[in-house]
Amino acid sequence: MRIGQLARRSGVSVRALRYYEEQRLLESARTPGGQRDYPDEALERVQLIQDLFAAGLSSRTVVELLPCVSTGVATPAMLDQLTVERDRIAARIQDLTRAKTNLARVIENVTAANVVQD
Amino acid sequence: MRIGQLARRSGVSVRALRYYEEQRLLESARTPGGQRDYPDEALERVQLIQDLFAAGLSSRTVVELLPCVSTGVATPAMLDQLTVERDRIAARIQDLTRAKTNLARVIENVTAANVVQD
DNA sequence: CCTGAACCTGACGTCAACGTGAGATACGAG
DNA sequence: CTCGTATCTCACGTTGACGTCAGGTTCAGG
Numbered sequence: 001m002r003i004g005q006l007a008r009r010s011g012v013s014v015r016a017l018r019y020y021e022e023q024r025l026l027e028s029a030r031t032p033g034g035q036r037d038y039p040d041e042a043l044e045r046v047q048l049i050q051d052l053f054a055a056g057l058s059s060r061t062v063v064e065l066l067p068c069v070s071t072g073v074a075t076p077a078m079l080d081q082l083t084v085e086r087d088r089i090a091a092r093i094q095d096l097t098r099a100k101t102n103l104a105r106v107i108e109n110v111t112a113a114n115v116v117q118d
Numbered sequence: 119m120r121i122g123q124l125a126r127r128s129g130v131s132v133r134a135l136r137y138y139e140e141q142r143l144l145e146s147a148r149t150p151g152g153q154r155d156y157p158d159e160a161l162e163r164v165q166l167i168q169d170l171f172a173a174g175l176s177s178r179t180v181v182e183l184l185p186c187v188s189t190g191v192a193t194p195a196m197l198d199q200l201t202v203e204r205d206r207i208a209a210r211i212q213d214l215t216r217a218k219t220n221l222a223r224v225i226e227n228v229t230a231a232n233v234v235q236d
Numbered sequence: 237c238c239t240g241a242a243c244c245t246g247a248c249g250t251c252a253a254c255g256t257g258a259g260a261t262a263c264g265a266g
Numbered sequence: 267c268t269c270g271t272a273t274c275t276c277a278c279g280t281t282g283a284c285g286t287c288a289g290g291t292t293c294a295g296g
Contacts, residue, residue: 002263004272014273019254033262035273055217058252074228082228086221093214096207099173103204110192110200120293122242132243137284151292153243176282237296244291254280261274266267 001038003028010046017046023059025049025066045070055089119156121146128164135164141177143167143184163188173207 007014020026021036026045028036048069052062065081068074074082125132138144139154144163146154166187170180183199186192192200 002272013254015254015256018274023253031262033273034275035262051213051217051220053253054213055221056214068228069224072224072227079225079228082221082225086218086225089214089218089221093211093218095172096174096211096214099169100204100207100211102169103173103200103207106187106190107197107200107204109190110186110197120242131284133284133286136244141283149292151243152245153292171283239295240293242291242293244289246288248285248287250283250285252281256277256279258276258278259274261272263270263272265269 001040001042003036003038006038006042006046009043010050012046012050020046020049020059024063025059055085056092057085061085119158119160121154121156124156124160124164127161128168130164130168138164138167138177142181143177173203174210175203179203 001009003014003017007017010017017026017036021028026042026049028038028042031037048066049062052065052069053059057065061081065078065085068078068082119127121132121135125135128135135144135154139146144160144167146156146160149155163184166184167180170183170187171177175183179199183196183203186196186200
């Protein structure tokens, strides 16, 4: 599969895929002409990378954790980092939940009676 | 209260407070000598700003919504934006929850038996 | 009056995850 | 062989929320 097709399938840009390779998050074989050629598993991998990015992990962290995420084998240090990140995400969820509750309360109050003309 | 004290109390940097003023998120009186002088309510306001930033709102969005958040009075457009932001946060929480579940599963699998020496 | 800490206004630096050309090469159909 | 589209490698631009440095001013205590 070439880069354009992988981009369309995964929903990320061609530029992003090249960036992932530059960051060593994703590798590719090359055609004799030098164009990237991805195996089918690349699709899952890209989606996983997006998930981790969406969770707020940096590319540096992702590149450290990807091996054990995909192979299931980890060093104690990697295991440590995994739990650190999981806890960070949990804390972030708490923050967001608080913020959502705040906004919802504001909406309640405003909806009640205080909507005003422009 | 001067800027250094507000910074210490709120836990944000002096630079950040000046930035908030630049973005019209926070105003200040001035001493005859030109130094910023904040009322006590500024502390709550800074914390609110931090909350909204933490929720992923941009300063532009915050400056639009702050009036109704603090006064409880909104135009229909503001009400709209409020719900948009609340829903965005809700969606983000979903994403994070998925990512957390993923990481937790990886941790489970790894913890089982596959921890390896460095 | 003096001094050190705190404050002031620019204005440029940072960092991550790409966006956006520029100019050249590869691929597939006809 | 040709043409159009896809892809390649630099390499600089973008965005947001500040960090940081420079050079000068204000404030409070002694």
